[in-house]
Amino acid sequence: MDLAELLTVETAVLQALCMSTASESSELRDTILKELEQDDFYFPITRTIYAAVSSMSRDKTPVDADSLLRALSRRSVDVPDDFFLEDLFTGAKPSKEILAEWLKGVKNGEEKEKPDARAKPKVKTKPNVAPPIKPRQVTQPRLADTHRSVKVTFDPPPPDAPLVAKPEPKREQRKAAAPAKEPVASTSAPARRGDDILSPESGEWLGYLADLTKQQGEHLKTGFSIFDRHWGGLAPGFFLLAGEDQPRLLDFLKQLVDQIASECKLPCLYFSFERSKAALRLYTLSRLSRAPSAHIKGGKFTKDSEAWRNIIRIGEQAVDWLQRIYVVEPTPGLPVSRIRDMRQTLIESGAGASCLIAIDNLEKLASKTDLLQALAELKELAESLGIVVIGGASKVELVHEKSADMAASFVVESDGAVLEVTTLGESEPRELRFDYNPATHRFEE
Numbered sequence: 001m002d003l004a005e006l007l008t009v010e011t012a013v014l015q016a017l018c019m020s021t022a023s024e025s026s027e028l029r030d031t032i033l034k035e036l037e038q039d040d041f042y043f044p045i046t047r048t049i050y051a052a053v054s055s056m057s058r059d060k061t062p063v064d065a066d067s068l069l070r071a072l073s074r075r076s077v078d079v080p081d082d083f084f085l086e087d088l089f090t091g092a093k094p095s096k097e098i099l100a101e102w103l104k105g106v107k108n109g110e111e112k113e114k115p116d117a118r119a120k121p122k123v124k125t126k127p128n129v130a131p132p133i134k135p136r137q138v139t140q141p142r143l144a145d146t147h148r149s150v151k152v153t154f155d156p157p158p159p160d161a162p163l164v165a166k167p168e169p170k171r172e173q174r175k176a177a178a179p180a181k182e183p184v185a186s187t188s189a190p191a192r193r194g195d196d197i198l199s200p201e202s203g204e205w206l207g208y209l210a211d212l213t214k215q216q217g218e219h220l221k222t223g224f225s226i227f228d229r230h231w232g233g234l235a236p237g238f239f240l241l242a243g244e245d246q247p248r249l250l251d252f253l254k255q256l257v258d259q260i261a262s263e264c265k266l267p268c269l270y271f272s273f274e275r276s277k278a279a280l281r282l283y284t285l286s287r288l289s290r291a292p293s294a295h296i297k298g299g300k301f302t303k304d305s306e307a308w309r310n311i312i313r314i315g316e317q318a319v320d321w322l323q324r325i326y327v328v329e330p331t332p333g334l335p336v337s338r339i340r341d342m343r344q345t346l347i348e349s350g351a352g353a354s355c356l357i358a359i360d361n362l363e364k365l366a367s368k369t370d371l372l373q374a375l376a377e378l379k380e381l382a383e384s385l386g387i388v389v390i391g392g393a394s395k396v397e398l399v400h401e402k403s404a405d406m407a408a409s410f411v412v413e414s415d416g417a418v419l420e421v422t423t424l425g426e427s428e429p430r431e432l433r434f435d436y437n438p439a440t441h442r443f444e445e
Helices: 003-019 027-035 044-058 065-074 085-089 096-111 202-215 225-231 246-264 277-289 293-297 306-317 336-348 371-385 396-401
Strands: 237-242 268-271 325-328 356-359 388-393 406-413 416-423 430-437 442-444
Touching (some): 027 044, 044 065, 065 085, 225 416, 237 246, 237 371, 246 416, 246 442, 268 336, 336 371
Parallel strands (some): 237 388
């Protein structure tokens, strides 16, 4: 394993540890803390972060990006500008098999011969000989998958080197020898031009692949198999959802957002003009437990009954993905620029970049501006951030404005609902049929 791979593995282990510290009992966290010691880590920054997180975990101190940064500050550690602590708290947790390979990699990395970056090779110089060509430094890109790596430039520091390298003192240039009185043939190498600098193509290949990866869209799984099978999920862009039956539309939108949050494991912003947070919680519990919301709200269950204990048990299981749902109750006329600002606030809080933004009523979003202008701004927002933006509207005719990358409208039927979905590049809409139970606010294929 080379040093670039070792850095990726050490960062992935830290990411798995940080994401598993939230729960009181975590087999993943316990395995890492049992198998690894601080000195198993090669790089100073990863070694110090592991020491801080393991100490906080054993003390049962909540661990997030902010608390970790404070802990490092108390240790007088300056985090490099290109090391992103918030990335350690997002992504998917590894399987036991993958984690075992990572732990083995970290331990084996310690056994490698570790060069002293401070030692300088002694090179005997000869007059009139061009200096050897230095290979370009390779920058390890941030990975595009869920286990993202930090961006570090090699040569790596030795284990006992300070985290922030001090610049080397400038050396005085040697004075050039006085020119000979008689011209002589020069044996020195000519000055190198840009096309004379030799470096292996592999040096820039990883960066090239990383740049291409950033240009590719990540489809979000919706939890509806027929939708995911046909379109591969929701691609980054603006998705317009229209329907005259507002309760039905709102139920579908919230179920869609909840399922995406559960599948993609990244934060989602939900702007709810029509329903309060209390109502959304009631309808969500009703949908998950399949118990009518009217019965739950009206106290129709016996507290000690098996039926009620089952509802509570199902509700508790939803905590894992509900921590990724951020509900905002905005006032009408919310500008799109404010939505962008809220997403940035979410990033700065350490929760991570939101994978989806949903607005339940576009007409109220645009109450003080032109509706079509608001749709154009939402589409630009989705394109500029590379995310999915979903907007609900009661005006079905908006579907034909072609202002969205994907548009869908409900066709109400007595025994269910039909969703007609149209995407750019498809001339005819595709019908998706659902069974809908308004009492439990639930859609099923």
